Amino acid sequence: MEPTQFKHFINGEFVGSAKTFEKRRPSDNALVGYIHEGGQAEVDAAVAAGRAAMKGPWGKMTVEQRTELLHKVADEITRRFADFVQAEMNDTGQPKSMMEHAMIPRGAANFKIFADVVKNVPTESFMMPTPDGAGALNYAIRVPKGVIAVVCPWNAPLLLMTWKVGPALACGNTVVVKPSEETPASATLLGEVMNAVGVPKGVYNVVHGFGPNSAGEALTKHKGVAAITFTGETRTGTAIMKAAADGVRNVSFEMGGKNAGIVFADCDLDAAIEGIGRAAFLNCGQICLGTERVYVERPLFDKFVAAMKAKAESLKPGAPEEKTTGLGPLISDEHKRKVLGYYDKAKAEGATIVTGGGVPQMAGELANGNWVQPTVWTGLPETASVVREEIFGPCCHISPFDTEDEVIDKANATEYGLSTTIWTTNLARAHRVAAKVDVGITWINSWFLRDLRTPFGGSKQSGIGREGGVHSLEFYTEMRNICVKL
Numbered sequence: 001m002e003p004t005q006f007k008h009f010i011n012g013e014f015v016g017s018a019k020t021f022e023k024r025r026p027s028d029n030a031l032v033g034y035i036h037e038g039g040q041a042e043v044d045a046a047v048a049a050g051r052a053a054m055k056g057p058w059g060k061m062t063v064e065q066r067t068e069l070l071h072k073v074a075d076e077i078t079r080r081f082a083d084f085v086q087a088e089m090n091d092t093g094q095p096k097s098m099m100e101h102a103m104i105p106r107g108a109a110n111f112k113i114f115a116d117v118v119k120n121v122p123t124e125s126f127m128m129p130t131p132d133g134a135g136a137l138n139y140a141i142r143v144p145k146g147v148i149a150v151v152c153p154w155n156a157p158l159l160l161m162t163w164k165v166g167p168a169l170a171c172g173n174t175v176v177v178k179p180s181e182e183t184p185a186s187a188t189l190l191g192e193v194m195n196a197v198g199v200p201k202g203v204y205n206v207v208h209g210f211g212p213n214s215a216g217e218a219l220t221k222h223k224g225v226a227a228i229t230f231t232g233e234t235r236t237g238t239a240i241m242k243a244a245a246d247g248v249r250n251v252s253f254e255m256g257g258k259n260a261g262i263v264f265a266d267c268d269l270d271a272a273i274e275g276i277g278r279a280a281f282l283n284c285g286q287i288c289l290g291t292e293r294v295y296v297e298r299p300l301f302d303k304f305v306a307a308m309k310a311k312a313e314s315l316k317p318g319a320p321e322e323k324t325t326g327l328g329p330l331i332s333d334e335h336k337r338k339v340l341g342y343y344d345k346a347k348a349e350g351a352t353i354v355t356g357g358g359v360p361q362m363a364g365e366l367a368n369g370n371w372v373q374p375t376v377w378t379g380l381p382e383t384a385s386v387v388r389e390e391i392f393g394p395c396c397h398i399s400p401f402d403t404e405d406e407v408i409d410k411a412n413a414t415e416y417g418l419s420t421t422i423w424t425t426n427l428a429r430a431h432r433v434a435a436k437v438d439v440g441i442t443w444i445n446s447w448f449l450r451d452l453r454t455p456f457g458g459s460k461q462s463g464i465g466r467e468g469g470v471h472s473l474e475f476y477t478e479m480r481n482i483c484v485k486l
């Protein structure tokens with residue numbers, strides 16, 4: 001394939017940098033293209049474009065005009081569906097079916113849903129008494145904040161980026177996106193979409209590059225940025241929060257997790273295996289909401305472990321475009337080494353390896369890809385590294401529990417608090433346990449079922465704030481109270 005040049009998208013134009021670095025395909029490490037590395041100069045230009053756009057036609061649009069334009073963005077993503085599928089497959093190596101059924105449709109939906117939310121949300125008003133008896137009327141209006149920095153990870157590039165760009169633009173802001181250095185393609189392609197439907201220049205900007213001493217740091221430290229929304233590792237969030245302290249900018253963070261799956265003996269076993277199997281292995285385990293710790297009520301334990309073994313072994317690793325592919329590769333060779341490091345640690349700490357634990361045999365060019373086996377462990381104490389730390393690979397540790405209180409304590413014994421998935425047919429118990437697990441998102445008898453109007457985010461070190469529906473408006477707008485003496 002002809003190498004692609006992944007350029008920045010600044011003020012409606014694709015611009016390059018002197019420095020570039022390689023993008024390779026996770027499935028076989030073939031060269032996809034060159035990513036231009038932005039720094040201070042590119043970030044300065046993008047932020048300036050974003051600020052200028054707030055004062056131009058974009059800033060003057062009515063809500064109806066703006067939201068209509070965002071519907072056109074969504075429709076253009078759908079029209080260029082095949083291009084987005086290909087871009088995202090090259091970037092992540094994940095199966096085509098997942099791109100077609102989840103990732104790309106969500107990219108379009110993220111523009112439509114927030115356009116509709118913004119159009120329909122009411123505001124608050126209060127009448128108050130005054131000494132002269134005439135009273136006063138308070139009402140609040142929402143105004144955009146300005147240029148929003150959107151710092152993105154690599155695991156669901158289009159979905160996670162548009163989840164923030166959609167509401168930011170719907171609220172009338174402009175954005176500067178810093179895609180992950182691993183996944184430049186869909187953010188770049190979205191620049192073409194913006195131009196095609198006539199989004200004014202400077203509204204959507206993209207600067208490629210790395211984090212520290214590169215585009216990410218320059219963007220999050222930039223004084224012209226009004227607020228920062230970030231998805232990624234908790235450690236990175238810590239660095240960004242320090243950068244945001246200068247100038248006292250608001251942050252919204254969606255970060256790591258070590259999510260517990262809780263399975264009671266009265267569950268529908270087939271459904272639970274299907275759900276927990278997806279939570280452990282979908283996207284090759286590279287989903288923040290995934291489950292790397294599974295707790296199973298003791299009477300069901302052996303049967304559940306056997307079924308998870310069968311589930312893991314049924315997933316056929318393969319090229320993204322193959323219909324039979326059940327499992328993609330990890331994002332990079334570096335991440336593969338990290339995950340395999342945990343596979344070694346699990347062994348060293350005395351795990352029983354139920355299945356996997358190594359690298360699958362791949363044929364031809366695929367042998368050069370970042371493949372690891374889906375892996376299930378049992379037998380480790382709660383203190384073991386693979387039970388405590390976020391691995392972000394296709395693996396889980398399963399342990400038995402005896403009582404509800406015990407499993408709640410175990411689920412909560414982590415610095416993270418993103419999500420949980422609970423499997424039981426006892427409704428009272430489902431509600432009871434759900435209320436006690438300290439996370440932002442709980443699924444009962446399901447996993448990753450998403451209504452975009454609901455609050456989404458993590459507690460403890462998994463995040464700050466909530467996005468989704470009206471909650472996104474809280475972050476992407478400033479509320480201004482106007483008091484009128486009558």
Ligand SMILES: NC(=O)c1ccc[n+]([C@@H]2O[C@H](COP(=O)([O-])OP(=O)(O)OC[C@H]3O[C@@H](n4cnc5c(N)ncnc54)[C@H](O)[C@@H]3O)[C@@H](O)[C@H]2O)c1
Nearest residue numbers: 152153154179180210211216217232233236254255256288
């Ligand atoms: N909670 C959620 O919704 C959610 C969703 C997806 C992924 N995640 C988390 O993301 C992580 C995987 O993604 P990742 O490895 O790309 O995360 P990462 O934190 O390494 O990188 C995310 C982004 O931050 C940038 N960055 C890195 N250092 C920076 C700095 N000092 N200043 C500014 N920007 C910087 C990177 O270049 C990249 O664009 C996992 O921990 C996962 O749990 C969370």
Ligand SMILES: O=C/C=C/C=C(\O)C(=O)O
Nearest residue numbers: 155156163287288289450
């Ligand atoms: O890997 C993380 C996936 C997160 C999903 C969302 O942020 C979402 O569904 O909005």
